[in-house]
Amino acid sequence: MAQGQTNKGLTERLQAALKERGQRWTEQRQIIVDVLAASDGHATGAELVERVRQDDPSATPSTVYRTLDLLEELGLARHHHGPDGRETYHLEETTEHGHLHCRGCGAEQELDAAAAAPILKAITGATGFSADLDHLSLQGLCATCRADQKG
Amino acid sequence: MAQGQTNKGLTERLQAALKERGQRWTEQRQIIVDVLAASDGHATGAELVERVRQDDPSATPSTVYRTLDLLEELGLARHHHGPDGRETYHLEETTEHGHLHCRGCGAEQELDAAAAAPILKAITGATGFSADLDHLSLQGLCATCRADQKG
DNA sequence: GAGTCTATCGCAACACGTTGCAATAAGCAT
DNA sequence: ATGCTTATTGCAACGTGTTGCGATAGACTC
Numbered sequence: 111m112a113q114g115q116t117n118k119g120l121t122e123r124l125q126a127a128l129k130e131r132g133q134r135w136t137e138q139r140q141i142i143v144d145v146l147a148a149s150d151g152h153a154t155g156a157e158l159v160e161r162v163r164q165d166d167p168s169a170t171p172s173t174v175y176r177t178l179d180l181l182e183e184l185g186l187a188r189h190h191h192g193p194d195g196r197e198t199y200h201l202e203e204t205t206e207h208g209h210l211h212c213r214g215c216g217a218e219q220e221l222d223a224a225a226a227a228p229i230l231k232a233i234t235g236a237t238g239f240s241a242d243l244d245h246l247s248l249q250g251l252c253a254t255c256r257a258d259q260k261g
Numbered sequence: 262m263a264q265g266q267t268n269k270g271l272t273e274r275l276q277a278a279l280k281e282r283g284q285r286w287t288e289q290r291q292i293i294v295d296v297l298a299a300s301d302g303h304a305t306g307a308e309l310v311e312r313v314r315q316d317d318p319s320a321t322p323s324t325v326y327r328t329l330d331l332l333e334e335l336g337l338a339r340h341h342h343g344p345d346g347r348e349t350y351h352l353e354e355t356t357e358h359g360h361l362h363c364r365g366c367g368a369e370q371e372l373d374a375a376a377a378a379p380i381l382k383a384i385t386g387a388t389g390f391s392a393d394l395d396h397l398s399l400q401g402l403c404a405t406c407r408a409d410q411k412g
Numbered sequence: 413g414a415g416t417c418t419a420t421c422g423c424a425a426c427a428c429g430t431t432g433c434a435a436t437a438a439g440c441a442t
Numbered sequence: 443a444t445g446c447t448t449a450t451t452g453c454a455a456c457g458t459g460t461t462g463c464g465a466t467a468g469a470c471t472c
Binding site: 280283285286287305306307310322323326327347348 | 427428429430431437438439
């Protein structure tokens with residue numbers, strides 16, 4: 111997988127963005143973008159390194175992480191930190207969103223902009239702080255686990 | 262510092278809690294608790310290791326981190342992850358609280374339970390999720406930086 | 413196509429945290 | 443005090459992510 115289908119639209123956007131900044135398009139970057147695109151959900155840094163090395167065994171962690179940083183700078187990828195502090199990356203395919211980690215069942219929910227709006231509003235109201243939805247990573251108990259605990 | 266004053270109350274609470282669980286009170290644990298108590302604000306794991314080694318050069322990171330985990334299990338300390346994913350520890354001196362990191366000026370604000378109440382309520386309302394204030398670590402722009410950007 | 417400039421790569425070393433295991437020592441019983 | 447049990451320690455190695463540096467190789471000019 112992630113070998114023949116090179117995700118044309120994304121690649122072209124990237125090449126253009128890089129050229130504009132005097133930066134370069136390389137085979138490693140192509141591979142990393144492909145791998146990220148093929149990781150439908152979220153993937154940790156280490157997982158991405160692993161998968162990239164399957165396509166190109168000579169690739170090194172530093173290259174992968176540096177490229178991920180670059181993609182993030184360009185607004186094509188995002189990363190956030192899970193409850194254990196490890197990094198998780200995903201392409202900015204859809205919209206920006208937050209994350210909810212349930213300490214009961216371990217499930218992870220996404221929090222889209224619409225659902226988050228009242229939360230962000232409450233944060234601003236209580237603190238004057240304008241929070242970034244992308245970095246909103248909450249831990250707690252999901253509705254199901256709360257019901258289980260009560261029952 | 263953190264040498265003569267052994268924070269009696271805390272130590273006794275700890276000794277009792279450990280005995281109850283069949284666990285042991287050791288000199289290293291005393292030192293680590295003292296260091297934590299002497300770190301008025303929040304301290305990263307690495308900082309704490311560093312300070313503990315000043316009191317006892319033979320101490321190792323594994324001991325420090327294991328003790329911090331233990332203190333957390335006993336409810337005497339807390340840790341959370343900063344925006345870069347690094348760990349930050351503090352004694353549960355006061356009340357549970359969240360953290361706000363401003364990406365503009367780098368400042369860190371604490372968020373007490375009263376201020377957080379409407380936020381937690383909004384989270385539950387929007388998602389059914391009951392979030393832990395201790396793990397609430399937001400990134401965004403503080404009121405001052407927002408004003409600066411507008412002006 | 414050859415030459416030039418420099419962004420990017422791979423390597424090696426580092427920083428922070430975690431884990432397995434053998435040696436040590438805390439706490440209890442005698 | 444002595445011996446026993448086993449929690450805890452220190453060590454060493456590992457996992458994840460970062461950084462500095464010399465070598466490589468894009469992209470542009472002629």
